[in-house]
Amino acid sequence: MKGSLESGSRLLLLLVVSNLLLCQGVVSTPVCPNGPGNCQVSLRDLFDRAVMVSHYIHDLSSEMFNEFDKRYAQGKGFITMALNSCHTSSLPTPEDKEQAQQTHHEVLMSLILGLLRSWNDPLYHLVTEVRGMKGAPDAILSRAIEIEEENKRLLEGMEMIFGQVIPGAKETEPYPVWSGLPSLQTKDEDARYSAFYNLLHCLRRDSSKIDTYLKLLNCRIIYNNNC
């Protein structure tokens, strides 16, 4: 009798305490499969934020490319886009709408992440080299700095989205490595300018890709293909 009473009381106490704790937990933090740490921003908000940032990066890179083209590439025939390829070309990114539609969002997201990661290094060096470029207009330099920062931010956001959409997925996909630093630092001014031109052109293209893929994912996941 006593024992049952004691155990009963203990159980009751345990229940009460657990209830209190659970209630508090319910009230304070939303339920989230990945634990309380990652559930502070909803997926919709994450996507909205990511789309905004990717759009911003695309704007900046377009402006930077146009600025560079106007200043350094006019009349020099830097039509190198036909010749040189971007370092991210090896990634199997969808090239049209049908392909994109058929690509699973996981793949798309990992592709986005790969692109973002592969641009970390080139962006860093781009800022350094543009600073060193004599007579570099502030428009190009400031945008380069901004893009580098936003790229990191977008990467973080994408990783969070990835963690939420595909919980438990591993993010160990290899990403292409950029090796165009020597061409940026070459003494030959024309060659150097050509390298810059190519890099900026590739940046513009890849930012457009990222932007498009993200918007696609946003409409698909959040709005259910009804943007």
Add this chain to the structure above:
Amino acid sequence: MDLWQLLLTLAVAGSSDAFSGSEDSSGNPKFTKCRSPELETFSCHWTDGANHSLQSPGSVQMFYIRRDIQEWKECPDYVSAGENSCYFNSSYTSVWTPYCIKLTSNGGIVDHKCFSVEDIVQPDPPVGLNWTLLNISLTEIHADILVKWEPPPNTDVKMGWIILEYELHYKELNETQWKMMDPLMVTSVPMYSLRLDKEYEVRVRTRQRNTEKYGKFSEVLLITFPQMNPSACEEDFQFPWFLIIIFGILGLAVTLFLLIFSKQQRIKMLILPPVPVPKIKGIDPDLLKEGKLEEVNTILAIHDNYKHEFYNDDSWVEFIELDIDDPDEKTEGSDTDRLLSNDHEKSLNIFGAKDDDSGRTSCYEPDILEADFHVSDMCDGTSEVAQPQRLKGEADISCLDQKNQNNSPSNDAAPASQQPSVILVEENKPRPLLIGGTESTHQAVHTQLSNPSSLANIDFYAQVSDITPAGNVVLSPGQKNKTGNPQCDTHPEVVTPCQANFIVDNAYFCEVDAKKYIALAPHVEAESHVEPSFNQEDIYTTTESLTTTAGRSGTAEHVPSSEIPVPDYTSIHIVQSPQGLVLNATALPLPDKEFLSSCGYVSTDQLNKIMP
């Protein structure tokens, strides 16, 4: 890569501006535009060239090459996009892939360009432009509408493959210039405050976000409102300034009226403080206006402070003080004060002490002084002379100073001229007496004075020692001759025997002296009417006569008066000379005996008796 290198060489050899589309002088076909409406297909267009006729149809070819294909391919579709165009459908379109195209004519390259599909996006115009009425203003003049449209049908916006941005243009029907709104991401926009009596046109165009080129405009939408009742309403609500101003003024006026006529004196005082008018405490300005000097003097006499002030500033006093040897007198203060004060002993003593030197006698009895003495009379030579502004009515008739007597006539004259008016206060009729008007007599007096040395003590002041209840002024002898002024002091203690010499200026003198004087009396100006003739300097008149004679230069009047009960009363007959007053027969009855015994005062009627 060889192919690409060749392509690059061609590109470099060709125009650097791949998209310039500059005119070729040779008239060859050139690319005009390559465009992708939805990021899924694209098409390229070129011109025919001037030498179209020379070329055989179909000789123009277009080839393209893609990086991943690495070979030139001919245009897959020359038809779908129209003439001189090449259409690439979705299977041939690869976004983010560089394309290069070239145009050949009869085997010769005439043009080429390179591009990426995502750079040539230019959507079709939106469709389904329409509007709906949101609301109409109460005035039925303005209305709000909502304009809606649909994105181009070939763009897959739902999937998010392409994100579009719209720009709306609008204008009134009769205007020529379109107005544009800011770019929007949504397919509807409200337009506010459109006039119901006007017609509007709207159009919209779109572009892919992050690109620069807009697509073509949609069809123009005409907005017309159903005809409302054309009531002639006021277009704009005008703030009723007019009403506000009117009401404000009315309110202010009402407030002011309330304040002015309010019984709340406090508020009135606060808002409309009364302007202080010049006044003297206790005196009604009307009294002054009407010339009621008696009341004014009465009131003024109450204020002892006033006397003090006056005496301090009195030039007469100063002057007289100069003539006085006795320093004690100066320190004594005003004669008036002495007279008024109870310190008769003191003053009397002073006078008595001076008898030897100045012959100064006090000219008053203490009782009388205390009784109803309004005027400050001093027998002291330093007596203050009443000035016109002294409405107290202090008669500044001081006994002649011996010194003054001894002084040269000029000196005598001087003070005479400076003598202020004597003001005799009567109970009923206060009136300042201007001695200044007696210049003429002054001269006479002067000459008169010169004759009798004993009489030369022209102290032009006779002190009014008292005012009788009847209104007569009691004069006391002023500064006296050394030769022997008759004691003007009626005070028994200080009564000094009248001397043969009597003070000419002083209206007070013994009968004996008066007789003498009369005997000696030279011509006296008729104006002055100085029967007693002692009055060359001082002319005393009764207050009664003052009222009638004041201001008149020397109009003498005989005021038959009864016997003066007090010997030391003498009525002032006239104020003539600046030095003094003409003594007239007082109205006070005075027994001859007493009078004679008093020895210092002669009434005019008595004088008349005396005189033949």
